[in-house]
Amino acid sequence: MTPSQTPQPSLQIDRYERGWMIAAIVLLATFALAVTVAGAAMGIQLPAPELRVNPQTVASEGPFAQPGVRELAPGRYEAYIMSQTWLFIPREIKIPKGSEITLYVTSKDVQHGFKLEGTNINMMVIPGQVSRLTFRAEKPGTYNFICHEYCGLGHAAMFGTLIVTE
Amino acid sequence: MAGPESHSEGEFHPRGTVAVLVIFAVTLAVLWGSIYLILVSQGATMP
Amino acid sequence: MTAITSTTAVPAAPVARPATYALSATEKRLVGLNVLVAVLALFIGSLFGPLQALEHARVDLYPLLQPLLKSYYQGLTLHGVLNALVWTTFFITGFFTLTIPFALRRPLAAPKLNWAGFIVQTLGLLTAAVPILLNQASVLYTFYPPLQAHFTFYVGLTLVVVGSWIQGYGFYITFYRWRKDNPGVRSPLMALGSVITMVLWQIATLGVAVEILTQLLPWSLGLLKGVDPQLNRTYFWFTGHPLVYFWLLPAYVSWYTMLPKQVDGKLFSDALARFAFWLFLFLSVPLGFHHQYVDPGVPPMWKYIHAILTYAVAFPSMLTAFTVIASLEVGGRARGGKGLFGWIPALPWRTPSVNHQLLAGILFFLGGIGGIVNASYNVNLVVHNTAWVPGHFHLTVASAVTLSFMGIAYWMVPHITGRTLWAPKLAVIQGWVWFVGMLIFATAQHRVGLLGAPRRTPLGQAPYVPASWQPWTFLTAIGGVILFVGVILFVVIILVTVLRKPAHPSQVPAIPEAEALQDPQLTPAWLDRWAPWLVATVALILIAYGPQLIYQIANMSNTSPGFNNIW
Numbered sequence: 201m202t203p204s205q206t207p208q209p210s211l212q213i214d215r216y217e218r219g220w221m222i223a224a225i226v227l228l229a230t231f232a233l234a235v236t237v238a239g240a241a242m243g244i245q246l247p248a249p250e251l252r253v254n255p256q257t258v259a260s261e262g263p264f265a266q267p268g269v270r271e272l273a274p275g276r277y278e279a280y281i282m283s284q285t286w287l288f289i290p291r292e293i294k295i296p297k298g299s300e301i302t303l304y305v306t307s308k309d310v311q312h313g314f315k316l317e318g319t320n321i322n323m324m325v326i327p328g329q330v331s332r333l334t335f336r337a338e339k340p341g342t343y344n345f346i347c348h349e350y351c352g353l354g355h356a357a358m359f360g361t362l363i364v365t366e
Numbered sequence: 367m368a369g370p371e372s373h374s375e376g377e378f379h380p381r382g383t384v385a386v387l388v389i390f391a392v393t394l395a396v397l398w399g400s401i402y403l404i405l406v407s408q409g410a411t412m413p
Numbered sequence: 414m415t416a417i418t419s420t421t422a423v424p425a426a427p428v429a430r431p432a433t434y435a436l437s438a439t440e441k442r443l444v445g446l447n448v449l450v451a452v453l454a455l456f457i458g459s460l461f462g463p464l465q466a467l468e469h470a471r472v473d474l475y476p477l478l479q480p481l482l483k484s485y486y487q488g489l490t491l492h493g494v495l496n497a498l499v500w501t502t503f504f505i506t507g508f509f510t511l512t513i514p515f516a517l518r519r520p521l522a523a524p525k526l527n528w529a530g531f532i533v534q535t536l537g538l539l540t541a542a543v544p545i546l547l548n549q550a551s552v553l554y555t556f557y558p559p560l561q562a563h564f565t566f567y568v569g570l571t572l573v574v575v576g577s578w579i580q581g582y583g584f585y586i587t588f589y590r591w592r593k594d595n596p597g598v599r600s601p602l603m604a605l606g607s608v609i610t611m612v613l614w615q616i617a618t619l620g621v622a623v624e625i626l627t628q629l630l631p632w633s634l635g636l637l638k639g640v641d642p643q644l645n646r647t648y649f650w651f652t653g654h655p656l657v658y659f660w661l662l663p664a665y666v667s668w669y670t671m672l673p674k675q676v677d678g679k680l681f682s683d684a685l686a687r688f689a690f691w692l693f694l695f696l697s698v699p700l701g702f703h704h705q706y707v708d709p710g711v712p713p714m715w716k717y718i719h720a721i722l723t724y725a726v727a728f729p730s731m732l733t734a735f736t737v738i739a740s741l742e743v744g745g746r747a748r749g750g751k752g753l754f755g756w757i758p759a760l761p762w763r764t765p766s767v768n769h770q771l772l773a774g775i776l777f778f779l780g781g782i783g784g785i786v787n788a789s790y791n792v793n794l795v796v797h798n799t800a801w802v803p804g805h806f807h808l809t810v811a812s813a814v815t816l817s818f819m820g821i822a823y824w825m826v827p828h829i830t831g832r833t834l835w836a837p838k839l840a841v842i843q844g845w846v847w848f849v850g851m852l853i854f855a856t857a858q859h860r861v862g863l864l865g866a867p868r869r870t871p872l873g874q875a876p877y878v879p880a881s882w883q884p885w886t887f888l889t890a891i892g893g894v895i896l897f898v899g900v901i902l903f904v905v906i907i908l909v910t911v912l913r914k915p916a917h918p919s920q921v922p923a924i925p926e927a928e929a930l931q932d933p934q935l936t937p938a939w940l941d942r943w944a945p946w947l948v949a950t951v952a953l954i955l956i957a958y959g960p961q962l963i964y965q966i967a968n969m970s971n972t973s974p975g976f977n978n979i980w
């Protein structure tokens with residue numbers, strides 16, 4: 201008796217269940233489309249490979265040797281931020297309202313996290329890597345950036361502030 | 367494809383299941399959409 | 414052999430299936446020991462839950478625990494390891510020690526192997542427990558380097574995983590022998606689903622195996638000066654995502670193949686149930702980058718590919734929702750339920766096991782929604798590493814899975830010990846306590862996460878907590894304490910049950926086994942064949958992970974020395 205002697209039963213799907221399967225696929229495809237639009241058309245992107253560094257020397261050579269904010273052009277800033285147990289250097293960043301700032305963050309010791317309140321800036325900070333995202337500061341105010349990855353005993357105290365001035 | 371297989375129970379239509387899942391799908395769409403709106407309102411990360 | 418005509422003829426199974434199978438004494442002992450370790454882990458692990466939740470509301474009980482417990486983080490390591498890794502893994506290996514022989518109607522083919530696996534797993538647990546308890550491994554359950562635990566922590570974890578592999582080999586051999594002896598018979602779904610889960614686990618855990626053996630262990634022994642933290646995250650999440658399906662699929666085994674019987678229903682579609690299990694095997698590994706959306710070292714294109722694959726793996730869960738609910742509807746209607754929703758109250762909510770699994774399903778709806786949010790590529794920026802995430806996985810692993818396992822335990826522990834369940838009414842209440850506690854806890858965690866509260870953080874000590882978070886941290890604490898009551902009630906009910914006098918065999922609960930509406934022999938053969946699915950699984954992993962793995966390994970830079978004195 202070989203299986204080929206018997207006609208194979210075919211897959212039978214209940215009408216209602218088939219309807220649900222189609223609905224589920226449509227729903228999921230809609231989500232996929234929406235996130236694609238947010239990424240491609242609205243510039244809401246994820247961090248991408250930027251630069252590899254050596255965590256043992258990054259504090260003494262290269263752009264992170266002097267962490268801080270630099271003005272590149274009127275309204276264009278960049279900030280190099282060093283994460284270490286258990287603080288960010290610099291702890292405070294000031295920029296005028298309406299300016300665009302690119303954040304470069306790395307760690308010289310363990311993994312950290314970086315989430316800037318009220319924005320989509322949210323990145324892992326991994327020794328050996330540089331995390332980069334950019335945003336435009338529209339509203340004046342004081343915004344915390346908080347370490348959201350466990351990094352040892354002082355983790356809960358690790359944060360800094362971004363001040364957007366008038 | 368052969369018509370719906372008849373089983374010993376006779377025809378059973380899972381209408382209640384569909385109703386429950388419609389409620390689920392609507393909740394999913396609304397909650398997902400609300401988080402998506404937060405994302406969009408918080409602006410670009412690579413303008 | 415009858416040919417299939419257009420409607421009802423069923424090709425007879427060439428080998429008749431015995432009506433039932435009584436587990437042997439040794440099988441029962443194995444189930445029992447696995448579940449015993451699991452329940453102890455849940456008990457100890459959960460002690461820290463309310464401490465964490467209360468801390469967030471600025472009620473700091475940790476000073477009272479000195480010198481037993483050095484810090485919030487040591488407790489959190491115990492909580493994550495014992496609940497997410499130990500409670501689940503041991504319960505699952507125990508549960509499958511029951512489902513596989515029972516569904517196949519034959520004893521374990523190599524019980525010594527299963528014993529060996531259990532012993533290795535337990536030795537591993539004890540080995541890892543020592544450094545954690547000595548505060549030498551407060552690295553949380555993700556053990557991200559360059560936080561460096563004592564090497565015994567990595568050895569212990571490895572043994573737990575290897576032990577579970579060995580128990581798995583015992584299952585594979587049993588299944589294989591059955592397959593040889595029963596050509597042409599559709600494998601029983603209960604056994605198929607269980608074995609697929611173990612195979613998925615085997616493939617998935619290769620990630621952490623490589624991580625520990627090639628990086629963390631040699632490094633913690635001083636043989637390697639440094640490791641590559643980004644590469645280790647990639648290895649970890651190769652395992653870390655399918656891990657959640659390893660937790661979930663045993664619950665699905667129960668929902669598909671047992672629960673329908675417990676509610677007087679039938680499995681609505683045997684074929685689609687199998688299809689869902691195969692899709693989980695096929696899709697659940699190559700998605701790990703959805704945990705690394707905000708990692709700097711992974712190109713966005715690969716993150717995007719994994720996002721799309723994650724949407725794909727949501728599909729079999731959607732399918733499961735339909736099939737399981739329809740099976741429940743069959744039962745509810747058979748029990749006299751009328752109208753669009755009348756079958757729901759007609760279900761046997763007073764049966765603890767049923768009650769728990771229904772509540773698990775409801776919480777899983779919410780957990781699933783959160784999961785789709787997390788998985789949605791850039792939407793992850795809103796929630797990544799915030800308190801939203803613990804909110805999410807307490808609905809999934811700590812509710813959908815944990816409540817289901819508790820529900821299973823409520824018939825399984827009596828079954829293997831020959832007792833009746835103590836205080837079944839209290840057991841039903843216990844499920845509701847968990848349900849209510851979790852609704853409060855999870856709502857609060859999701860909300861405070863959206864406001865920006867980080868996870869893995871004793872917020873009570875944090876200098877940056879604004880007033881707007883405090884209503885939610887307060888509710889986290891309330892929910893956490895209610896949940897704790899739920900755990901204690903569960904452990905007490907199980908303990909008292911085990912310590913009762915043996916009951917008359919006729920009163921001991923039988924193993925629930927649901928029939929399908931349609932004879933499984935009518936399920937197409939391609940839904941009962943391993944080779945094509947295994948080949949497709951490996952192929953997809955190679956396509957969706959291969960290039961990045963090769964790239965990251967080829968560009969490995971082991972420049973991170975260990976940090977082991979900062980907690």
Ligand code: HEM
Pocket residue numbers: 459460461462463465466489490492493496497500553554555803807810811815867868869870871892893894896897900
């Ligand atoms: C008494 C019941 C429980 C309570 C009150 C509770 C509470 C908590 C809280 C407040 C956190 C967040 C800690 C933080 O991010 O700082 C947490 C984390 C966690 N919980 Fe629970 N939990 C309970 C039960 C469970 C169960 C049953 C499981 C799994 C089956 C579980 C798995 C986890 C995991 C994996 C984490 C994450 C640990 C980490 O981030 O490293 N919990 N729990």
Ligand SMILES: [Cu+2]
Pocket residue numbers: 312313347348349350351352355356358
């Ligand atoms: Cu930190």
Ligand SMILES: [Cu+2]
Pocket residue numbers: 653654655657703704
């Ligand atoms: Cu995942």
